[in-house]
Amino acid sequence: MRVPVVIVGAGPAGLAMSHHLVTAGIDHVVLERGDLAHSWRTERWDSLRLLTPSWMNALPGHGYRGGDPHGFMTAQETVAFLEAYRRRFEPPVLTGVTVAAVRRTADGFAVIADAGTWQCDVVVAATGASSEPRVPALRAELPTRIDQLTALDYRRPAQLDPDGEILVVGASASGVQIASELQRSGRAVTIAVGEHVRLPRSYRERDVYWWLDAIGQLDERYDEVDDIDRARRHASVQLVGTNEHSDLDLNALGAQGVRCVGRLVGISGRTAQCSGALASLVANADLKQARLLHRIDEFVTSNGLEGEVGPPRPAQPTVVPAPPTSLDLAAFSTVVWATGYRPTYPWLDAAAFDHRHRVVHDGGVARMPGLYVLGLPFMRRRRSNLIAGFGRDAGDLAAHVRAYLGDVARTRAGARIGVVSRVEWPSEQAVARAANDVLDRT
Amino acid sequence: MTQTDAPTVDNGVNIDALRGARQALTDAPAAAQFQWRARCEWVRGTNSRTTITDFSGLGQEHAHRQAYCIEADHPEVFASDDNGATPPEIVLAALASCLTAGVATVATHRGVQLRSVKATVEAGMDLQGILGIDGDVRNGFDAIKVTYDIDADASRDDIAAIVAQSQKRSAVFDIVTNPTLVQVELA
Ligand SMILES: Cc1cc2nc3c(=O)[nH]c(=O)nc-3n(C[C@H](O)[C@H](O)[C@H](O)COP(=O)(O)OP(=O)(O)OC[C@H]3O[C@@H](n4cnc5c(N)ncnc54)[C@H](O)[C@@H]3O)c2cc1C
Numbered sequence: 173m174r175v176p177v178v179i180v181g182a183g184p185a186g187l188a189m190s191h192h193l194v195t196a197g198i199d200h201v202v203l204e205r206g207d208l209a210h211s212w213r214t215e216r217w218d219s220l221r222l223l224t225p226s227w228m229n230a231l232p233g234h235g236y237r238g239g240d241p242h243g244f245m246t247a248q249e250t251v252a253f254l255e256a257y258r259r260r261f262e263p264p265v266l267t268g269v270t271v272a273a274v275r276r277t278a279d280g281f282a283v284i285a286d287a288g289t290w291q292c293d294v295v296v297a298a299t300g301a302s303s304e305p306r307v308p309a310l311r312a313e314l315p316t317r318i319d320q321l322t323a324l325d326y327r328r329p330a331q332l333d334p335d336g337e338i339l340v341v342g343a344s345a346s347g348v349q350i351a352s353e354l355q356r357s358g359r360a361v362t363i364a365v366g367e368h369v370r371l372p373r374s375y376r377e378r379d380v381y382w383w384l385d386a387i388g389q390l391d392e393r394y395d396e397v398d399d400i401d402r403a404r405r406h407a408s409v410q411l412v413g414t415n416e417h418s419d420l421d422l423n424a425l426g427a428q429g430v431r432c433v434g435r436l437v438g439i440s441g442r443t444a445q446c447s448g449a450l451a452s453l454v455a456n457a458d459l460k461q462a463r464l465l466h467r468i469d470e471f472v473t474s475n476g477l478e479g480e481v482g483p484p485r486p487a488q489p490t491v492v493p494a495p496p497t498s499l500d501l502a503a504f505s506t507v508v509w510a511t512g513y514r515p516t517y518p519w520l521d522a523a524a525f526d527h528r529h530r531v532v533h534d535g536g537v538a539r540m541p542g543l544y545v546l547g548l549p550f551m552r553r554r555r556s557n558l559i560a561g562f563g564r565d566a567g568d569l570a571a572h573v574r575a576y577l578g579d580v581a582r583t584r585a586g587a588r589i590g591v592v593s594r595v596e597w598p599s600e601q602a603v604a605r606a607a608n609d610v611l612d613r614t
Numbered sequence: 615m616t617q618t619d620a621p622t623v624d625n626g627v628n629i630d631a632l633r634g635a636r637q638a639l640t641d642a643p644a645a646a647q648f649q650w651r652a653r654c655e656w657v658r659g660t661n662s663r664t665t666i667t668d669f670s671g672l673g674q675e676h677a678h679r680q681a682y683c684i685e686a687d688h689p690e691v692f693a694s695d696d697n698g699a700t701p702p703e704i705v706l707a708a709l710a711s712c713l714t715a716g717v718a719t720v721a722t723h724r725g726v727q728l729r730s731v732k733a734t735v736e737a738g739m740d741l742q743g744i745l746g747i748d749g750d751v752r753n754g755f756d757a758i759k760v761t762y763d764i765d766a767d768a769s770r771d772d773i774a775a776i777v778a779q780s781q782k783r784s785a786v787f788d789i790v791t792n793p794t795l796v797q798v799e800l801a
Contacts (some may be wrong), residue, residue: 367782434791435792437792437793438792438793440793445792445793447791447792448757448790448791448792449781449787449788449791449792452778452781452782452787452791455774455778456778456779456781456782459771459774459775459778462771463771463775494757
């Protein structure tokens with residue numbers, strides 16, 4: 173089968189890409205191993221709600237239509253939202269098709285799947301930024317008696333060994349949510365806290381994501397920040413989406429009775445060693461939060477919004493009791509690794525990767541001509557790994573794909589053998605116009 | 615907080631060279647492998663002298679401009695001659711120096727002129743540990759407290775952020791807060 177573009181993965185990113193290709197009149201197919209939004213059906217814990225408020229989770233041409241735009245969708249509601257998108261636009265998705273390999277050929281790519289092989293000029297890898305959990309090597313040193321699971325395996329408290337204490341490793345969004353839920357279920361929970369990002373759920377009577385959007389933080393571009401590698405490694409924010417719009421930082425966990433310790437750094441026999449640097453990381457997170465709130469205050473002042481939003485409120489400093497630097501593991505039955513996720517592309521041609529097995533790309537355009545990635549943290553903008561970021565990134569990439577396909581066609585017509593000439597980016601203004609045209613944010 | 619434009623401040627830190635080094639070592643990770651060395655010789659009693667002359671890195675051997683000596687001993691209350699600071703005090707010195715170097719570097723990177731930077735380091739120790747009186751008491755410090763007194767062209771928050779960042783990038787801070795595999799053997 174021959175088609176100009178194959179998109180691998182029908183999550184929100186792949187669907188957004190498909191939408192832009194349709195708009196650009198580019199023929200394509202979306203291959204999905206499971207059903208649409210597979211990760212939201214199979215890889216989320218039961219109680220999970222989105223962190224981002226519903227009004228924000230817009231895909232190109234499709235915004236939230238429900239009754240609670242300031243609420244937070246459950247995983248099932250997210251699936252339903254994406255199902256509605258499919259019904260509305262009928263993207264060319266083939267479900268139940270697992271891509272096993274993508275190889276460079278003399279004439280583009282061969283996409284080899286269980287259901288057949290597709291020849292194409294362009295492959296868009298939209299298989300998600302959280303294909304697998306990132307777990308530190310010291311997991312191998314835990315006593316075998318202790319059950320281990322990751323945030324991708326965790327579903328509900330009842331799934332765990334009913335006896336013993338629980339150690340949750342990692343205090344980003346997943347870790348704080350899981351620790352909080354387990355403690356509420358009556359378990360004794362300790363959370364090992366490394367570098368983390370703290371933000372209040374709302375500030376001055378607006379959701380924190382409303383502010384991040386308003387002040388332009390989510391639109392910061394990858395080629396404008398100081399150190400993009402570091403920015404891409406940033407952990408997710410300590411937040412939870414609940415009906416109460418409550419905070420879920422270390423203070424909130426402490427009030428619940430969760431014990432905080434420093435980053436898990438070693439295991440020696442039945443003793444877990446924790447970093448003594450917790451106070452430093454906590455102070456750092458408080459400083460960063462204060463800086464962001466200050467930026468919001470300045471934005472309010474310079475835009476004369478004082479009448480519309482609430483008064484400023486200084487954040488409470490984080491208070492954690494002096495933590496032990498070692499834990500006797502004898503008391504613990506389960507360790508939950510909430511130490512982050514990473515993308516994997518086991519099917520992709522080895523030439524696409526660097527020595528650390530990351531796809532080499534510039535803003536989603538891979539070094540390997542014709543290959544594109546989508547949905548990665550800070551790929552083109554700070555919002556790049558959010559549902560609310562896929563539309564713009566996909567718009568940018570679709571413009572690039574169109575130019576690239578034009579080049580390929582010209583090369584073929586001229587029967588010229590050689591390297592496709594460099595594709596120029598559309599101007600920022602053109603991209604912004606295109607994005608505005610298709611973004612439906614009602 | 616990303617003032618990386620040409621800084622007009624002078625804290626005696628060559629920030630351009632550091633940025634260049636960071637780029638170079640990103641491109642050539644093998645060159646980033648350094649080895650630090652110290653040679654210690656017993657003098658008499660609890661007195662020893664450590665000499666530091668050379669190290670390796672950037673793919674080659676390097677010598678310090680001159681050999682540096684650190685004298686260590688125990689105080690007279692321990693019936694020693696007090697010919698130098700105690701080894702735990704030298705650890706405190708190393709921590710403070712490392713953090714302070716970081717403060718100067720980060721401040722320069724952020725365009726902040728420093729006028730004075732003073733650190734006081736305090737650390738408690740229960741001697742029942744090293745004397746083997748109580749097996750539940752550890753040998754080392756029970757905690758370390760570093761207090762900075764900094765005079766600089768910046769707000770208190772910005773100064774606090776500089777101090778915080780210096781901890782994030784400090785080798786000795788990492789060494790004292792995280793476990794390190796240590797092997798001691800006979801030559
Ligand atoms: C716990 C968690 C909470 C999150 N919360 C939010 C939030 O609140 N708000 C927000 O905006 N974002 C959130 N995200 C981030 C992100 O928006 C979602 O993960 C989103 O689903 C990513 O979309 P995607 O299309 O890039 O990847 P996915 O939704 O993961 O879709 C990738 C698709 O590729 C398919 N696939 C994988 N391999 C193959 C193959 N070999 N062949 C065929 N198909 C394949 C998968 O089955 C899957 O359907 C969250 C992420 C996680 C992990």
